[in-house]
Amino acid sequence: MNRAKISYIVSHFSSSSLSLFSSFAAAGVSAEVILFCPDKSETLVFETIANNIRSINPHNKSDIIYLAAETIEEALAGAAVVILNCYAEGELIRRYCPDAWCLYRGDEPSEPMKRMKSGFSGIKLILSDDQTDSVRDLLYDVVREKMKIEKPRRKDLTYKLSGIPYLCFLSEISYDGKPLTADIMAFAEKYPDDYRLSFFTKYKLLPAVSNEPDEEESPEEFKKLVQSLRYGESVLPVGNFTETSLMVKSLLGGGNLISDAGVMTECDVTMTGVLIQKNAVRRLL
Numbered sequence: 195m196n197r198a199k200i201s202y203i204v205s206h207f208s209s210s211s212l213s214l215f216s217s218f219a220a221a222g223v224s225a226e227v228i229l230f231c232p233d234k235s236e237t238l239v240f241e242t243i244a245n246n247i248r249s250i251n252p253h254n255k256s257d258i259i260y261l262a263a264e265t266i267e268e269a270l271a272g273a274a275v276v277i278l279n280c281y282a283e284g285e286l287i288r289r290y291c292p293d294a295w296c297l298y299r300g301d302e303p304s305e306p307m308k309r310m311k312s313g314f315s316g317i318k319l320i321l322s323d324d325q326t327d328s329v330r331d332l333l334y335d336v337v338r339e340k341m342k343i344e345k346p347r348r349k350d351l352t353y354k355l356s357g358i359p360y361l362c363f364l365s366e367i368s369y370d371g372k373p374l375t376a377d378i379m380a381f382a383e384k385y386p387d388d389y390r391l392s393f394f395t396k397y398k399l400l401p402a403v404s405n406e407p408d409e410e411e412s413p414e415e416f417k418k419l420v421q422s423l424r425y426g427e428s429v430l431p432v433g434n435f436t437e438t439s440l441m442v443k444s445l446l447g448g449g450n451l452i453s454d455a456g457v458m459t460e461c462d463v464t465m466t467g468v469l470i471q472k473n474a475v476r477r478l479l
Contacts, residue, residue, distance in 0.1 A: 196224075197224050197225050197226040197257065197258070197259070198223075198224065198225045198226070198274045198275070198446045199225070199226050199228065199272055199273045199274055199275075200225045200226070200227045200228070200273060200274065200275045200276075200277065200442060201227075201228050201230070201269045201270050201273040201275070201276040201277065201291070201294075202214075202227055202228065202229050202230070202269075202277045202279075203230050203231070203266060203269060203270075203276065203277070203278050203279065203280065203282055204229075204230075204231045204279040204280055205231060205232065205279065205280040206231060206233070206236065207231060207236060207237075207240045208279075208416075209416060209419075210279070210299070211240065211279075212243070212247070212419070212423070212430055213430070213436060214277070214436060214438060214439065215243070215244045215247045215248070215260075215430075216247055216251065216429075216430040217436040217438070217439035218248070218256055218258055218439050218442075219247055219248050219251040219253065219254040219255070219256055219258070220251070220253045220254065220255055220256070220439075221255070221256060221439040221440065221442070221443050221448075222255040222256055222443065222448065223256050223257075223258060223439075223442065223443050223446060223448060224256070224257040224258065224446075225256070225257075225258050225259075225442075225446070226258075226259055226261060227244070227258060227259070227260045227261070228260075228261050228262075228263045228268070228269045228273070229241055229244065229260055229261065229262050229263065229269070230262075230263045230265070230266050230268075230269035234262075234264060237262040237263070238262050239420070239424060240260075240262075241260050241261060241262040242424055243420065243423045243424055244260035245259065245260050246423055246424070246425075246426040246429075247423065247429060247430060248260070249426075250426055250429050251429050251430075252429075266282065266286065267286065267290055270282075270286060270287065270290040270291050270294075271290045271291065272290070272291060273290075273291040273294045274291075274293075274294055274295070274445070274446065274473075275294060275295050275296075275297065275442050275445055275446065276291060276294045276295070276296045276297070277296075277297050277299065277438060277442070278296060278297065278298045278299065278300065279299050279300050280300050280306075281300065281306040281309065281310070282310065283310070283313055284309070284310040284311065284312065284313025284314030284317055285313045285314060287310070287313075287314050287317055288313070288314040288316070288317070292314075292316065293318075294318065295318045295320070295445050295473070295475070296310070296317060296318060296319045296320070297320060297321075297322040297438055297441060297442070298310075298319060298320070298321050298322070298456075299321075299322055299323055299438060303321050303323070303359050303456060303463055304358070304359065304462050304463045307319055307321065307456075307458060307463055308458075308462075308463075311458055318475070319458060320441075320455040320456060320457055320458075320468070320475060321359060321455055321456025321457075321463055321465075322437055322438045322441055322455055322456075323359070323437075323456075324436050324437045324438065325359075325360065325362075325402055325403065325454075326355070326362075326364075326402045326437070326454045327436070327437065328403070328404040328405070328406075329364065329390060329400055329401070329402050329403065329404075330348075330351065332388075332390065332391075332400075332405075333346075333351055333367065333369075333374070333378075333400075334346045334351070335381070336374060336377050336378055336381045337351070337369050337374070337377075339381065340374075340377035340380060340381060341369065341372075341377065343369075346369065349452070350369055350370040351367075351368075351369050352366075352367070352368050352369075352452075353365065353366055353367040353368070353400075353467075354366045354467065355402065355454050355465055355466055355467050356464075356465065356466065357402070357464070357465050358456075358462060358463065358464060358465060359456050359463055359465060360403075362401075362402045362454075362465035363399040363400060363401055363402060364399070364400040364402060365398065365399050365400070367400065375398065378391070378394055378400070379394070379395060382394060382395050388405050389401070389403075389405055390403065390405055402454070402465070437453055437454070440453065441453060441455075441470055444470040444471060444472070445470060445471075445472065445473060445474075445475075446472070447472040447473075450469065450470065450471050451469070451470040451471075452467060452468070452469055452470075452478070453467070453468055453470055454466070454467060454468070455468045455470075455475070457475075457477055466478065
């Protein structure tokens with residue numbers, strides 16, 4: 195079976211990389227994922243880790259293999275999808291994979307994405323940072339409790355998303371065609387300490403953020419996890435697929451996906467709903 199080529203470019207590997215590898219294992223894709231970061235020894239270590247996660251994960255459904263690249267040019271050449279956790283020159287995308295979809299996941303995305311666009315006007319670039327995962331889980335809890343639906347279906351949860359990266363909001367929220375406003379208001383009475391719910395009761399907008407405080411990653415704990423994964427001694431829990439892995443699956447022909455993404459506008463990056471299909475992303479107005 196022919197595997198699609200996915201490039202994964204980072205400045206350094208992190209816990210989000212491990213989460214992505216774990217999600218790919220369960221996503222059911224056929225792909226060759228080429229890894230690159232400037233530190234060659236680090237890239238080789240994470241090649242081993244990624245393949246270990248794939249091979250010993252009991253939830254693995256993917257025909258996927260990870261390979262380390264020595265240069266960014268080697269990593270990009272012929273890629274169908276490029277996942278960027280850092281800035282990359284738009285000219286490199288134009289030269290080595292002009293038809294690739296580029297999913298940017300780095301911090302403070304507006305300026306890097308605009309620079310990439312200026313370097314290659316034809317780049318197919320969107321922001322994917324999984325920021326709505328947490329608030330979507332909150333809405334599933336509302337549906338379970340208020341609508342008595344044990345297993346809410348993702349495709350039945352609809353809403354409008356507006357704003358800019360890290361400052362966006364859900365509105366007009368429905369499940370299976372039924373508005374959830376009253377249910378969310380009732381749920382908010384039970385959890386008054388949830389910032390998102392208290393914000394919703396005032397403005398009928400649900401912030402697309404986690405209610406948990408950001409916690410800095412412990413370098414020592416991360417080193418221990420990397421060491422154990424390097425030798426196949428532990429495996430990450432699967433949990434929900436990340437948005438990035440689902441987006442990649444749909445772009446490669448694995449079914450349609452309605453998701454949230456940052457899209458380029460004339461002056462900035464705007465968060466909005468999108469329909470993702472094989473080699474296509476369409477903004478939902």
